[in-house]
Amino acid sequence: xxxxxxxxxxxxxxxxxxxxxxxxxxxxxxxxxxxxxxxxxxxxxxxxxxxxxxxxxxxxxxxxxxxxxxxxxxxxxxxxxxxxxxxxxxxxxxxxxxxxxxxxxxxxxxxxxxxxxxxxxxxxxxxxxxxxxxxxxxxxxxxxxxxxxxxxxxxxxxxxxxxxxxxxxxxxxxxxxxxxxxxxxxxxx
Amino acid sequence: xxxxxxxxxxxxxxxxxxxxxxxxxxxxxxxxxxxxxxxxxxxxxxxxxxxxxxxxxxxxxxxxxxxxxxxxxxxxxxxxxxxxxxxxxxxxxxxxxxxxxxxxxxxxxxxxxxxxxxxxxxxxxxxxxxxxxxxxxxxxxxxxxxxxxxxxxxxxxxxxxxxxxxxxxxxxxxxxxxxxxxxxxxxxx
Numbered sequence: 001x002x003x004x005x006x007x008x009x010x011x012x013x014x015x016x017x018x019x020x021x022x023x024x025x026x027x028x029x030x031x032x033x034x035x036x037x038x039x040x041x042x043x044x045x046x047x048x049x050x051x052x053x054x055x056x057x058x059x060x061x062x063x064x065x066x067x068x069x070x071x072x073x074x075x076x077x078x079x080x081x082x083x084x085x086x087x088x089x090x091x092x093x094x095x096x097x098x099x100x101x102x103x104x105x106x107x108x109x110x111x112x113x114x115x116x117x118x119x120x121x122x123x124x125x126x127x128x129x130x131x132x133x134x135x136x137x138x139x140x141x142x143x144x145x146x147x148x149x150x151x152x153x154x155x156x157x158x159x160x161x162x163x164x165x166x167x168x169x170x171x172x173x174x175x176x177x178x179x180x181x182x183x184x185x186x187x188x189x
Numbered sequence: 190x191x192x193x194x195x196x197x198x199x200x201x202x203x204x205x206x207x208x209x210x211x212x213x214x215x216x217x218x219x220x221x222x223x224x225x226x227x228x229x230x231x232x233x234x235x236x237x238x239x240x241x242x243x244x245x246x247x248x249x250x251x252x253x254x255x256x257x258x259x260x261x262x263x264x265x266x267x268x269x270x271x272x273x274x275x276x277x278x279x280x281x282x283x284x285x286x287x288x289x290x291x292x293x294x295x296x297x298x299x300x301x302x303x304x305x306x307x308x309x310x311x312x313x314x315x316x317x318x319x320x321x322x323x324x325x326x327x328x329x330x331x332x333x334x335x336x337x338x339x340x341x342x343x344x345x346x347x348x349x350x351x352x353x354x355x356x357x358x359x360x361x362x363x364x365x366x367x368x369x370x371x372x373x374x375x376x377x378x
Contacts, residue, residue, distance in 0.1 A: 012234075012235065013234035013235030013236075013237070014235050014236070014269055015269055018269060019269060022269075022321070023321055023323060026317065026318060026321065026323055027323060030318060030324075033316050033317040033318045033321070033323070034314070034315075034316050034317075035314075035315045035316075035317060036312050036313065036314055036315075037276070037278050037279050037282060037312070037313050037315060038279075038282065038310065038311060038312045038313075039279060039282035039283050039285075039286050039310070039311040040286070040308070040309070040310045040311070041283075041286035041287065041289075041290050041308065041309045041310075041311070042307075042308050043290050043294055043304070043306065043307035043308070045201075045202035046201065046202030046203050046294070047202075047203070047291050047294070047295065048202070049286075049287055049290045049291065049294075049307075051282075051283035051286050051287055053275040053279045053282075053283065056265070056279075058265075058267055058268075058317075059267050063265060063267065066265065066272055069274065069275045071283050071287075073283070073286075073287035073290075073291075075291070076245070076247075076252060076255065078247055078248050078252065079247075080203055080204055080207060080208060080211075080295075083255055085258065086242040086258045087226070087287070087291075088284050088285070088286075088287035088288035088291060088360075088361070088362050089226050089284070089288065089361050089362060089365075090226050090227075090228060090242045090245075091280060091283050091284035091287060091362075092281065092284040092288075092362050092365065093226060093227065093228035093240075093242075094228050094230075094240035094242065094260050094262070094280050094284075095277050095278070095280035095281040095283075095284055096228075096277070096372070097228050097229070097230035097238075097240050097262075097277075098230065098238055098240055098260075098262035098276070098277035098280060099277035099278065099281075100230075100374070101230050101232050101238045101262075102236050102238065102262075102264070102276075102277060103320070105232055105235070105236070105238075106236065106269075107322075115232070117232065118231075118232035118238075119229070119230065119231050119232070120229070120230045121227065121228070121229045121230075122227060122228040122229070122230070123225055123226070123227045124225065124226050124227075124370075125223070125224075125225055126223075126224045126225075126226060126361055127222050127223055127224070128215065128222040128223075128224060128247075129215060129219060129222045130359070130361065130364070131292070131359050131360075131361055132211070132212055132215065132222070132359075133296075133358075133359060134212060134215055134216060134222070135219075139364065139368070139370075140358070140359060140360070140361055140363075140364035141361050141362070141363075141364035141365030141366075141368055141370055142361065142365045142370040143370070144370065144371050144372075144373065145370060145371070145372045145373070146372075146373050146375070147372060147373065147374040147375065148374075148375050148376075148377050149374065149375070149376050149377065150376075150377050151376065157376070157378055160376050160378075161376050164374055164375075164376045167374070168372075168374055169322075169329070170319070170320050170321075170322060170329060171277075171320075171329070172277070172278050172315055172319065172320055172329055172330050172331065173277050173278060173280075173281050173330070174329075174330075174372060174374075175319070175328065175329035175330035176278075176281065176330030176331045176366060177330075177365060177366065177369065177370055177372055178369055178370070178371065178372050179328070179330055179369060180366065180367055180368060180369035181313075181328075181330055181331040181332070181333065181334060181366055181367070182333050182334070182367065183285070183333075183334045183335075183336060183357075183363060183366055183367050184333065184334070184335050184336065185289070185336040185337075185338065185353055185356070185357055185363075186335075186336065186337050186338070186353075187337075187338050187339075187340065187346070187349055187350050187353045188337050188338065188339050189346055189349075
């Protein structure tokens with residue numbers, strides 16, 4: 001959230017000088033930490049729809065500078081779709097993957113810990129009897145998600161374990177999924 | 190999950206004949222409702238990483254037939270990134286948007302309710318003091334997500350409200366976020 005003029009030590013590709021300046025700035029003005037992220041969706045046909053991401057609010061200002069990103073969302077034929085894109089529950093795993101990875105890398109950088117490579121894989125169990133309304137006792141959402149990290153860094157395994165714990169502690173998507181968040185859905189007339 | 194030979198009445202682009210056959214099949218063999226969805230992630234640099242989606246397990250078999258989908262994940266400059274992609278919490282909104290939309294359209298189809306257009310928008314509140322470790326009392330995840338649906342269909346408003354309620358009841362991503370799911374994260378050595 002700096003002006004871009006400061007700059008500091010780069011660790012893992014993260015400008016830790018700007019990171020620490022941002023933290024100090026937020027301590028003085030907590031309101032600039034309040035962000036609003038957004039998406040839009042348009043149904044196309046059947047299980048095929050498109051997601052759109054462009055503007056957000058943060059650091060006290062609207063940001064409309066990014067090009068609009070378009071995401072193709074569909075189901076495979078076994079789920080009555082046409083494979084025009086990954087499905088919504090796969091997008092959820094992608095969101096989780098990006099968030100845990102960024103949290104791990106950024107918090108490592110803040111502690112001066114250099115990583116060379118970070119790879120991870122995700123698997124979630126979903127019982128479609130929930131979605132299909134066949135059983136009220138089966139959870140509609142993911143029953144469990146498993147994540148496996150591989151970290152290449154010149155640090156002992158217990159320090160890598162610490163990075164994996166930090167990623168979980170500070171990842172917004174991980175915490176949204178594991179602690180839940182209220183979602184208010186309204187019809188616009 | 191049919192053989193593709195059946196086919197039935199198409200509503201909202203959904204083959205409701207196959208949908209009802211699938212439901213009957215699952216009632217007889219509940220195990221075929223058990224799916225495993227997957228993703229991978231590779232850190233590139235700084236806040237930039239890539240998500241990958243390809244295979245899944247479902248209906249009793251592995252599916253490796255899809256091309257790999259690649260997702261660019263990054264942060265905007267104000268969050269120390271380079272805008273190479275939408276950020277993880279935006280991907281979460283995209284996942285939610287796809288899931289609520291598909292759930293709405295599919296459950297409408299199952300009830301014979303035709304929709305002409307479905308659009309929705311999403312906004313989530315995130316206080317970065319959680320992610321940055323500035324305050325332990327601020328949630329790390331989304332504090333609230335608001336969703337607004339517009340539905341074009343020849344049905345009265347109360348029937349549209351019912352569709353919006355069904356979307357929430359049956360959406361796996363909505364239920365994962367609002368009811369939480371366990372996420373087990375492990376380091377592979």
